[in-house]
Amino acid sequence: MIHISVYYFGAISLILIGLYAVLVKKNLLKMLIGLSIMETGVNLLLISVGYISGRSAPILSEGVGPNQAVDPIPQALVLTAIVIGVATTAMALSVAIILYEKYGTLNVEEIRRLRG
């Protein structure tokens, strides 16, 4: 057995739940929701890698010196990732809107050209 922190476990579970939705669900919107859940899992995983026990957020106010703060870099990365995630989700949703207008359904098995 491998021992990992409960934070890693939760984040990895979120990734897997999202991947399950992407693999199994037939409704496009549900697949996109799965993608969003996966994204959240990845973000949480990055954040928890940067966490250091007993330290506070990397805002150097009173009582928080450079040695009492967690790693700022994963948080900056995740800030970027969230924005890119919003952008890709918006694109994917507009593709879904077009598909619905064209085929009248969001079921990927009925949309013949997307079968696979």
Next chain:
Amino acid sequence: MVSVLKRSLAIITLLIIGYWIAQAFAGVPFGQDKMLVGQYYLNNVKAQTGAVNAVTAVVVNYRGFDTLGEVTVLFIASTGVGALLWKRKKERTARTEGSIVLTTGTRYLFPFVLIFGAYIFIHGHLTPGGGFPGGATIATGFLLLYMAFIVYEIPHKGFEVAEGLVGMGYVIVGLIGLMIGGYFLFDWIWQTWQLGTNNIGRLLSGGFIPVIYTIIGLKVGTELSGIIDNMIKEEVRE
């Protein structure tokens, strides 16, 4: 039968992938100090950027060029949504007004939502947040208007002009840095003018971080509002 087979196959695949990821992360100790570059940023953030919030200092100051790319990605996404959903004639097609709670609440809350968004992005160098959450908050205000009133549309002309101007503003701030300091996105307000040197931790500090975050906030706000507008309106055939 097929569905059960497919599901069990998916679950087995997921378990393998999960085991693999977990094994990779078993080698990453949780909660221990493993900072390399991060410690440098934390030690020098106040002296080099004047910001208190190390995360936004990394995003805007140390990695400002990446953030310009990020804003570009957001711009491309908003343009892409516009291009994908382009129709000859689009109008609001909602038939019922929002409930009285929604309309009244929107009428009173809208200015405060905008002020709160502006507060978030102006204080990006001091508090959690910054341009992207602030811009998203502003877009939320416009989403409220769209949901509450059936005829509401954003002022398209003004929004497009504002979007272009603030996008240009980011590059211009970077180019001024190039002229003064020798490289693109040099923090001229902090390093050359040294504005707010004894003011660290208050609003008027942080070099160009508040300036750039105001630009980013306005850009994200207008772009997300544009995306909302594109998604809500539908084609009208004569």
